[in-house]
Amino acid sequence: MFETDTATAPAPSRRTILKAGAAGGLLLVIPLPLARADDRTKAAFAPDAFIRLDTTGKVTLVMPQVEMGQGIYTAHAMMMADEMDADWQMVSVEAAPPNTALYANPMLTVQATGNSNSVRAFWKPLRTTAAAARAMLIAAAAKQWKVDPASCTADSGNVVHAASGRKLSYGALANAAAKELRPADPTLKTPDQFKLIGKPLKRIDTPDKVNGTAKFGIDMMPEGVKFATLAASPVLGGKVGNVDGQSDAMAVPGVKQIVILDDLVAVVGDHYWAAKQGLDALNITWNDGANANVTTALVWADLKKAAASPGLVAKKEGDADKALSNGDKLEAKYELPFLAHAPMEPMNCTVHVTPDSCEIWVGTQVCARTQEAGATITGLPLEKVTVHNQLLGGGFGRRLETDATEKAVRIAQKVDGPVKVVYSREEDIQHDRYRPSYYTQMWATLKDGKIDGWLHRVAGSSVVARWLAPAFAGNHNIDFDEVDSAIDQPYDIPNLRVEAVRAEPPGVTTGFWRGVGPNNNVFAVESFMDELANKAGKDPVDFRRSMLDKNPRLLNALNVVAQKSGWGSALPKRVGRGVCCQPSFASFIATVVEAEVDENGEVHLRRINTAVDVGTAVNPDTIRAQLQGGIVFGLTAALYGEVTLENGRVQQSNFNDYRMLRINQVPNIEVHLIKSAEPPGGIGETGTTAGPPALRNAIYAATGIALRRLPIDREILSGRKKA
């Protein structure tokens, strides 16, 4: 039902204008109507860069937001079809080509899919576009019938004039609608008028994913494609020294070519296996460079040193110093490790470079940046670089980076014809852009059983400073992501300060990882809340309830999950329940994990409940799925996730030593959706941030051991090692 091939870049006159919105985000201002007949789709009616309607009534939504499992193809199509009153059966979607001017994410200013904001960012702009299209179709019908447009209605792909019983299909009206003036400010539906939004419609991308026909980036097979795999320096940032054994590699059946660049070696063959065998036959020596002595211990020593000094003040309320100087004080320091993304689809990119063109096939969260990377490397003008964006076999932030594409383009420059560059899993894990290590220091004082003073100092690498530099500079050098869910922690605290310390680890490039900054801050805040509740002699849920007066939606979610999880009821020995509350990504979520810690320190998940007020739920079933999956993603990190460095090399390599939760370890996960008519919040990353603190607090309840570092340490939980 959907296509992932790309169209040629639309004509430059079809501008979408970005301007700052009142709410601090960005609004998409819809351009003047243009009735451009697209060469490829023969769309009769294309009111802007997003919607195309042809004379058969087929409606195509051009999707800037990429499908990586989160269900956005379906959610955006529902938003469009509902507001346009299109026939759902006639709706399909297509991946947008690279074009920042047309397709930038209004909340990020970049053509990017991330930060759980695709529904939020396009909630109004996309529906406005669709409503304009509906108004133009109605106007066209009314003109034909010589009646007042206000006497006409739209329903399921038809315009209807009830008084005369006349009806015209959208397909029949497409050409005429293209000549209508686009209304500047079309009326949007009120929630009670929604026909599709709020229904658990079936996803449009999944039928092809159960029969092997769905195409991911790694499945691209342009005519004449060859296959390559690569090795970069095991020491991060190292360079190629000598490459011996080249004749052995060339003797491997199917090997065609060895490509040696300054920082990597690739072997090209008739299939991946030949390329891999050829690469393994080489004996490469590397010039390790500046990072040869980098270790995890060094990274942490640097980080803790930087964190010893106060950071930049990201938020201040009352007088935290004064409140912290007297009263019942608690201090805790929380540590989170580097993490790899490990999407199931290893990093890959297919490229064909010719003297005057560069064609790229890849699944990416940053389509326009991919095009820019191709142009920069080849020296070709932007319009000579074509990007065919594909389904993503998991993104999780890994595909917000263009490093793998850059390597593939550089390899392809040396290869005659198209080449598909596929990372081995080992290369994928050892050359990631890692989730930062975070060191978060928390101080608080209690007064009358509630929090009086609060200091939250987060220290870590800034991804935003590299990835979206203007947003870093524009925020007084405070990374908005590093302090996300710290400056907006949900509790009533009279005296509070949040500080941010930026400390870049030697040799390691960091990147966004599902859950981003809130991963760290929700973990620190919610772990600390349990330790404070313990200090106050209060039940963790009651303690939180007493400070959620200004956050009724979160309080409600907490009450729902407490009831659904049987909070407070008796449990066997060494079994505990842990709670996590979070207002992150503009959704309000409370989660309870029930877990057992056995005598060997192994942790067994028993039951998971989560209550969510996401505002308007565009597709409730997708929201449930995202919570279920996100929680597993977060718990995987809490139980196993850690990337360590020795001699500048990442020590983990594949799923045997970078472990994943498996089906036998995952209990039922019940998601309780709270009905709400508020604007939609984000959902893709919320489960990931909710799982780890809830589990950590369950372990605390089960054993009394206050873990302050992830992944969990089974040595400590078994009593073999002191906390």
Added chain:
Amino acid sequence: MIELKINGETKSVEASPDTPLLWVLRDVLGMTGTKFGCGIAQCGACTVQLDGKSMRSCLLPIGSVGARAITTIEGIGATPVGAKVQKAWLELEVVQCGYCQSGQIMSAAALLANNPNPDDADIDAAMSGNICRCGTYVRIREAIKRAAKA
């Protein structure tokens, strides 16, 4: 030349006998439904069936396949069990990114072909070799039970 029986058709491929089936399927025959995930039989993304038994194709040399019938995700829907699994997968909307789901479906279909009424322990035993990074396990379990009842 090695002859392979894939989804009921005989294919002749030119590749050395030690080449894993995965790469012959994907890169030589262009059957990209079977996925590469780890290359060391840790994740199950490359699962196919050999005479109805689930196998990791990333470590299976084509020279060792012999006359055994290979079934891939492209062919599993033609079997009654495979069709039931695919239907249940869509009814319960198991799939997220979908990359691992070819392997999940191949493992689930092999399980149900041998055990029409698996309990949770049977499902765990048959499916724990298949990693899903999106975390669709809860729905995989339910969908296997739904397919069993269908």
